[in-house]
Amino acid sequence: MADDKSKAALYWSTNLRLILGSLVVWAFVSYGCGILFRPLLSGITVGGTDLGFWFAQQGSILTFIGIIFFYAWRMNKLDAEMGLEE
Amino acid sequence: MDQFYINLLFVGASFALYFGIAIWARAGSTKEFYVAGGGVHPVANGMATAADWMSAASFISMAGLIAAGGYANSTFLMGWTGGYVLLAMLLAPYLRKFGKFTVPDFIGDRFYSKPARLVAVACLIVASTTYVIGQMAGAGIAFSRFLEVDKDTGLVIASVVVFFYAVLGGMKGITYTQVAQYCVLIVAYTIPAIFISMELTGNPIPALGLFGDHTASGMPLLAKLDQVVQELGFAAYTADVPNKLNMVLFTLTLMIGTAGLPHVIIRFFTVPKVADARWSAGWALIFIALLYLTAPAVASMARMNLIDTVYPNGTDAPSIQIDERPEWMKTWEETKLITIEDKNNDGRIQFYNDKADMSDKGWEGNELTYNRDILVLANPEIAQLPGWVIGLIAAGGLAAALSTAAGLLLAISSAVSHDLIKNSINPDISEKGELMAARASMTVAIVVATYLGMNPPGFAAQVVALAFGIAAASIFPVLMMGIFSKRVNNKGAIAGMLAGLITTLVYIFMYKGWFFIPGTANLPDTVDNWILGISPLSFGAIGAIINFTVAFVVSNATEEPPVEIQELVESVRYPKGAGSAVDH
Numbered sequence: 001m002a003d004d005k006s007k008a009a010l011y012w013s014t015n016l017r018l019i020l021g022s023l024v025v026w027a028f029v030s031y032g033c034g035i036l037f038r039p040l041l042s043g044i045t046v047g048g049t050d051l052g053f054w055f056a057q058q059g060s061i062l063t064f065i066g067i068i069f070f071y072a073w074r075m076n077k078l079d080a081e082m083g084l085e086e
Numbered sequence: 087m088d089q090f091y092i093n094l095l096f097v098g099a100s101f102a103l104y105f106g107i108a109i110w111a112r113a114g115s116t117k118e119f120y121v122a123g124g125g126v127h128p129v130a131n132g133m134a135t136a137a138d139w140m141s142a143a144s145f146i147s148m149a150g151l152i153a154a155g156g157y158a159n160s161t162f163l164m165g166w167t168g169g170y171v172l173l174a175m176l177l178a179p180y181l182r183k184f185g186k187f188t189v190p191d192f193i194g195d196r197f198y199s200k201p202a203r204l205v206a207v208a209c210l211i212v213a214s215t216t217y218v219i220g221q222m223a224g225a226g227i228a229f230s231r232f233l234e235v236d237k238d239t240g241l242v243i244a245s246v247v248v249f250f251y252a253v254l255g256g257m258k259g260i261t262y263t264q265v266a267q268y269c270v271l272i273v274a275y276t277i278p279a280i281f282i283s284m285e286l287t288g289n290p291i292p293a294l295g296l297f298g299d300h301t302a303s304g305m306p307l308l309a310k311l312d313q314v315v316q317e318l319g320f321a322a323y324t325a326d327v328p329n330k331l332n333m334v335l336f337t338l339t340l341m342i343g344t345a346g347l348p349h350v351i352i353r354f355f356t357v358p359k360v361a362d363a364r365w366s367a368g369w370a371l372i373f374i375a376l377l378y379l380t381a382p383a384v385a386s387m388a389r390m391n392l393i394d395t396v397y398p399n400g401t402d403a404p405s406i407q408i409d410e411r412p413e414w415m416k417t418w419e420e421t422k423l424i425t426i427e428d429k430n431n432d433g434r435i436q437f438y439n440d441k442a443d444m445s446d447k448g449w450e451g452n453e454l455t456y457n458r459d460i461l462v463l464a465n466p467e468i469a470q471l472p473g474w475v476i477g478l479i480a481a482g483g484l485a486a487a488l489s490t491a492a493g494l495l496l497a498i499s500s501a502v503s504h505d506l507i508k509n510s511i512n513p514d515i516s517e518k519g520e521l522m523a524a525r526a527s528m529t530v531a532i533v534v535a536t537y538l539g540m541n542p543p544g545f546a547a548q549v550v551a552l553a554f555g556i557a558a559a560s561i562f563p564v565l566m567m568g569i570f571s572k573r574v575n576n577k578g579a580i581a582g583m584l585a586g587l588i589t590t591l592v593y594i595f596m597y598k599g600w601f602f603i604p605g606t607a608n609l610p611d612t613v614d615n616w617i618l619g620i621s622p623l624s625f626g627a628i629g630a631i632i633n634f635t636v637a638f639v640v641s642n643a644t645e646e647p648p649v650e651i652q653e654l655v656e657s658v659r660y661p662k663g664a665g666s667a668v669d670h
Contacts, residue, residue, distance in 0.1 A: 018175075031338075035337070047298060047308060057157075057296070064167055064171050068170060068174045068367050079361065
């Protein structure tokens with residue numbers, strides 16, 4: 001039982017770390033590159049405009065897809081490793 | 087063949103498909119009615135979620151919004167997709183594990199409180215009703231434009247179609263019609279976009295064409311667009327936004343609002359397992375992205391096409407003569423969505439930003455005004471595409487409006503039959519009785535939505551403020567705290583929800599009028615009057631922060647939740663033993 005408890009705690013803390021890391025990337029591409037850091041990225045041109053514009057209209061969406069699939073893959077693997085899958 | 091018959095053929099064929107699915111997917115139990123039996127494949131659910139999510143606003147209005155605002159309106163693109171990251175990591179898997187039927191179900195059980203459940207039901211009904219009116223009205227407009235019927239008649243036809251599959255099939259019928267509707271709407275959106283991208287940039291993929299070169303001038307498309315809009319006195323298309331705080335908060339409000347909208351959340355109750363809920367969020371975003379990556383391309387290209395139509399020989403040369411204006415302008419003038427007024431009586435159309443002084447050119451004001459929504463609807467005509475593409479757009483616009491309407495109506499009716507009737511008023515109701523109650527509430531919801539679609543109240547135009555504001559400030563935080571904190575108790579949750587909700591509504595009402603009644607606003611709704619430059623539409627994110635803060639402070643000052651509630655929180659965190667949605 002004690003073993004189950006520590007396993008569950010490890011599972012949850014791993015999940016929280018993964019969520020935190022993913023949220024950092026999520027915020028970086030949208031609020032960071034797409035909005036706040038756009039003036040800093042204005043030197044990098046992409047198709048007639050700058051990298052910040054690309055992140056705001058395409059780059060952030062593509063990254064969001066990547067984040068979700070990465071998270072789903074990691075968590076589903078973690079479920080299996082810890083014997084917590086359905 | 088006459089355009090009317092082509093439209094009729096496309097719309098009729100898509101409706102026949104929905105009816106066929108409705109008959110095939112009848113619901114026999116409450117579990118089928120509320121969560122489609124809990125056996126929907128994650129990819130199919132992803133597709134259904136995409137159709138559920140992408141409303142008439144995404145299909146018809148979003149490209150027009152971006153065309154008008156350029157970079158500044160990228161907020162909608164990021165905001166309406168970034169919420170799925172939050173759903174996938176913070177809500178969907180755990181709520182799926184919880185395994186009941188509605189969003190207030192979780193709030194009521196987790197916070198062991200009937201008032202908490204009722205506050206959640208109220209938030210859900212206000213947010214979803216505001217949202218559904220726009221869908222019904224959108225369907226009415228699409229019908230009246232493409233099938234030449236009166237707007238109200240169009241609305242009634244749309245209601246009858248939704249009634250048929252939503253009442254008969256519940257979530258099961260809605261799920262599989264949404265899958266079909268997704269296919270119709272994405273094909274309808276993409277095909278004209280491909281043609282237009284080919285014409286303007288030579289690239290068949292609109293998302294790449296957006297950053298490609300404009301064939302006619304050899305310049306990059308966005309650089310060319312920046313140039314012509316500035317020549318006409320508008321701000322550059324890619325111009326940066328000075329008020330970054332407001333842009334960040336607005337995007338955040340849209341993101342957490344998306345994650346907190348009940349009609350989106352309940353879609354994740356229909357998949358078999360927790361792991362499927364995670365995958366399904368990813369699939370949903372892929373299907374959504376197919377449209378959301380195309381929309382900004384459609385936006386810039388439609389704006390370019392419109393300017394090219396008015397100034398066929400460039401913005402320096404004389405503009406088009408009114409007598410020689412294209413046929414589609416005349417068609418849309420009849421609907422009053424385009425108006426032309428020859429202010430300087432030169433027989434030509436001048437289209438420019440009124441605020442810029444162009445009197446040296448003999449221009450006496452902008453002579454062409456258009457409703458932003460027509461950019462997508464008239465796009466095939468502007469780009470001179472064949473008639474069947476227009477028929478496709480008609481079917482696609484209706485698919486987008488109807489699929490979202492059905493999802494919202496289900497969220498409303500299940501909150502009424504399950505949370506109000508079964509769990510609050512009459513807990514002894516039988517399974518069969520609850521199924522009947524669910525069908526009856528669905529019927530009432532459709533009738534009310536139809537009536538409100540015909541006679542839209544003042545708040546109907548405030549979908550972004552009301553639906554996203556409420557979802558962001560009340561529903562999202564309380565769900566997240568219910569999963570990630572064992573310490574937040576019933577008192578904290580109720581105080582937090584009310585604090586977030588009330589501050590957000592007060593801030594909105596201050597600028598938009600109390601209960602949106604004209605003339606009752608305390609301050610003009612302009613940027614100089616907004617506190618720290620925060621628009622009422624962006625306040626949901628602040629409301630969420632207030633909700634979290636109040637809930638933690640109140641919870642820490644009062645007793646811990648009972649042991650069984652802490653065990654409930656533990657159980658939703660681990661996938662093992664999720665099983666299927668349970669009857670209770």
